[in-house]
Amino acid sequence: MIQKKICLLGASGVGKTSLIKQYVEGIFSEKYLTSIGVKIDKKLVVCEDDSVQLMLWDIEGIDRYCGFQPKYIRGASALIIVVDHTRSQSLVEGIEIFRLARDVSDIPAILVINKSDLNTAWHWSDEELLDLSRPFSHTFRTSAKTGENVEQLFSVLAQHLLSEAGR
């Protein structure tokens, strides 16, 4: 078994905590609570003949008032940038966070477009989106509420990490 540190980043309210809660505990709550600082969860993912323990760092929402703290992503093996397709600004901020993170680390990053249970309400076209998601290793459309693609997101990530570790 290997352990890997994974950081979830994104603007406030895009659903980082809900994604982890859905993934780790299988629960979704409509209640919104702002995360302060960092909350850490763990989940053991068993692949065919190996396993990886993900240490999921749920980092508080980043916006213009609360700056990006590069120390938290130190030593991480992958980044998950979460955006909300009902808010255009969240993608702008997500791309900005990704850019800032790239300055300090070149670890792989996954773009997660969350709240897929709701209708799209941003002005980005699919082409533009494809263009923006190019630097990311993978892009997922997920719903923390229905659980859509959540399991898949993390299992793809786990497999990626195991293959990277040469296992």
Next chain:
Amino acid sequence: MSSQGSNNEHEQELQLHALRQIMFGKNNQHLCDALRKNAKEIVSDVFSEALKDRQDKDGSVKKVMAPLVDKSVEYSVTNRKEQFVGYLYPIVGSVVRKSVTAFLSEFIERTNQLLENSLTIKGITWRIRARQAGVPYANYVASQTFNYRVEQVFLIHRETGLLLRNVSYNQQYSEDADLMSSMLTAINDFVSDSFKPNIDGLEQTLSIVKTDDFTLVLKAGPSAVLVAAVTGNMPQKIADQLQLTIEELHSLYEKQLLEFEGDAAPFADCDQQLTDCLVSELKETVKQKKSKPWMAWSILLFITFGLSYYAYKLWLVQDYVQRIQAINKQPGVMLVQLERNGIQQIKLDVLRDPSATPINQWLSEHNVPEKIISLTEKSYLSLEPQIVQERVNAVAAQFAGITVVEKDESIGLIGKLNPKQFNELNLALSKLPGLTNIQNIIEDVEIVEASRPEQVSIDNSAGINALIQLKIGQINSTAIEFTIDSIELSPQAQEKLSAVTAQAKSLLRLASKVRLDVNFLLMGASDSKGSQSYNEMLSVKRAQAVKDVIQNNGIPADKLNAIGIGVIDLPAAGNGTRKVLFNVITTQASQQ
């Protein structure tokens, strides 16, 4: 010129080759043959040294030998099993014994600890307090027993915050060690991010975190952080030890730390170093507990003292019981029941004549404390001579004119009384139970006339008459018994006759005072055996015999009339009819 020189060299080479072939043979055959003959000696001389040198040089001997040894052992185990078991048996036996002994001693120690913690008052109190404080019992015990204890040690990869290894006293702590490692790292990140770098330009890092239950001590190296969770008052030496350990781990695992990619397996061997950090120190009281069990000793002493005191009390009470037995010999006292009641009390039931010594007085004379006696006393009349004597003494004390004197084996009264007093004395004595020989006692009391006889006679006549009636009654109730066909007087009969004579004398004296004529009728009788005439004669003889005695004792013959009344035919009376009965006949004398 030069081509000539080269031709020469070539020729020399050929010659030399030919010479070598002659000396060493084709392909050094001669040389090899010569060496082969002594190969064993040559190799055996240097074999061990060569192996060692090669092993030191590149360690390849071990690699080559290991599979060989494995195969050899496998072969031996498969083919020569019994011999192999023979080799291993002593070793395995001792190892198993050692292991079983260790298990047993640990088991006993644990059981003892469990008993101590569960069944003692201290253990129960601790359980209650732990519940009140809301902490697990084991933690509470640790906090009460140890000055400090390192509960858990984490080795954390500094960059990723991932747990490399952890050891703890208590398995329950280990479950979320990886989460705690990450959180600690996050907090450390927060601290270094929130505060300015120190004067050396280095990041601020946590070194100690205190919670209600724990002190977390962090020692950071370049690649890893060592964290110890300590309960109690942490001494500086723990921080020092952690520092040494993290330095040692860095030097041992430098490469693994730098190349860490999430696989903690290479750090499995550092348990020993981490376990060395799980130090603790017992509290003084706990340390001393085993050497000086004061509590146990005091309880033992208390019990011994208590038992001795109980035994002493018991002995004391038993001694009193023995002493009180003697009360039974006291005249006028009869012991009914005497027994120990508990360890402090004695139950004493007695019957006591009112004239006898009071029980309380007797107890205090014999040094028996009254408070331990639970006394039940009932009165009775004793006929013991001492008590009767006491009664006489008491009566005599009421009369000023008389004193008590020793007389034969009994007592008598001596002195002078007027007739009234004499009557009173006589009455008082006659009321005394157990007193049969009143006449003997008072025969030496002289009756003197009072100075005013008129008045006295008036006053006395009634008393004297009463006394006369008493005497008459006593004499009338006297009967002298005889054996079959006999007129012999037995000693008892003689004694009775003396008493009757004394009474008769006294009666005559009293009668003369009130001018009363007194005559005594002595009636002889016999049983119905034999002829009537013989029996009549026998009854007369018996009456005559009695008369003779009384007459000899000093009663005038003219006052005595002996008659025989023959047979009293009462078969049921048996011997009761062979007797002489008395009857007093009184007649008022003429006034002259």
